[in-house]
Amino acid sequence: MYDAGQEILSSGIYTYVDVRDVAYAHVQALEIASANGRYCLVETVTYSSETRKILHKFYPALNLLEKCKDEKPVIPPFQVSKERAKSLGIDFLPLEVSLRDTVESLREKKFLSF
Secondary structure, eight states: OBOSSOSEEOOOEEEEOOHHHHHHHHHHHHHOGGGOSOOOOOSEEEEHHHHHHHHHHHOTTSOBOSEESSSSOSSOOOOOOOHHHHTTTOOOOOHHHHHHHHHHHHHHTTSOOO
16 A cells, blocks of 8 residues: 555455454453353454545555555455444444554654655
């Protein structure tokens, strides 16, 4: 997504969850006896082009690739149920917050500059 010599971003569908939500879910799963079993933690499923649009909205100066091969691939995004995760008390951080916090963290650590 970040321009590193490519001209066009690969299109695709991706699942997103903030690492802070994953950490919280691990703690909750240890502390809640009824939480036995597996949990699929996904805040959202979206196209790579939508992620690029969110990043561009917050960081227009960020050198993002301009176009995706296909803005929205033929395959529609799938849905992942959040019911079991919510039983752990998880209120997922929105993708916009996660992306913004990630970019800010990378900037603070000097891994990203623009």
